[in-house]
Amino acid sequence: MQRTLPHKVKEVCAIKLARLGSVMIRPATVDDLGAVLELWAEAAENENRPADTHAALAALHLRDPGALLLAVDGNEIVGSVIAGWDGWRCHLYRLAVAPSRRRQGIGRRLIEAAEERFRALGGTRADAMVLDNNTGAHGAWSAAGYRRQAEWSRWVKPLLR
Numbered sequence: 659m660q661r662t663l664p665h666k667v668k669e670v671c672a673i674k675l676a677r678l679g680s681v682m683i684r685p686a687t688v689d690d691l692g693a694v695l696e697l698w699a700e701a702a703e704n705e706n707r708p709a710d711t712h713a714a715l716a717a718l719h720l721r722d723p724g725a726l727l728l729a730v731d732g733n734e735i736v737g738s739v740i741a742g743w744d745g746w747r748c749h750l751y752r753l754a755v756a757p758s759r760r761r762q763g764i765g766r767r768l769i770e771a772a773e774e775r776f777r778a779l780g781g782t783r784a785d786a787m788v789l790d791n792n793t794g795a796h797g798a799w800s801a802a803g804y805r806r807q808a809e810w811s812r813w814v815k816p817l818l819r
């Protein structure tokens with residue numbers, strides 16, 4: 659039977675029940691956004707990319723409230739990933755885990771939660787942009803089943819006003 663959109667939304671909301679020990683994966687709320695920026699300043703890949711701003715993050719949350727997934731332990735945000743679905747493709751951004759919480763399976767669980775979201779929305783393939791020199795990230799993406807596509811490169815143009 660074809661799933662209706664409300665069913666899919668319920669499936670996406672079910673992601674927040676996923677647990678890894680005391681760590682829970684759930685969609686971000688507007689109140690989380692400041693703490694997410696603090697996490698990214700400390701924990702994310704910050705080379706060769708535009709700076710993060712609260713306005714940009716709020717715009718993402720407004721457009722797609724389920725896209726920003728967080729790993730939380732109590733009141734502490736210990737990891738993040740953006741599971742971006744544009745209706746056509748599934749793109750992963752801002753996978754980051756707090757330095758003191760790495761190699762505990764949190765990154766893997768965030769990727770799995772993002773993939774659950776994509777499947778619920780009808781996505782068939784996910785991709786991530788990863789710097790060539792970020793060998794730690796290569797390990798995490800490889801462990802989750804992702805493979806580098808050597809035949810593609812990224813073409814970029816800044817949209818300045």
Ligand SMILES: CC(C)(COP(=O)(O)OP(=O)(O)OC[C@H]1O[C@@H](n2cnc3c(N)ncnc32)[C@H](O)[C@@H]1OP(=O)(O)O)[C@@H](O)C(=O)NCCC(=O)NCCS
Pocket residue numbers: 701702703752753754755756759760761762763764765766767786787788789792793794795796797798799801802
């Ligand atoms: C990449 C990152 C998100 C991984 O998060 P994590 O919670 O430590 O990853 P997990 O514990 O779920 O690791 C799962 C598996 O991935 C692989 N892996 C994770 N980190 C790795 C590393 N630094 N080097 C090699 N392999 C690694 C391992 O196979 C690991 O399984 P194991 O611990 O049983 O050996 C984290 O290191 C991080 O935040 N890095 C800085 C930000 C970043 O580079 N993000 C990616 C942007 S593309």
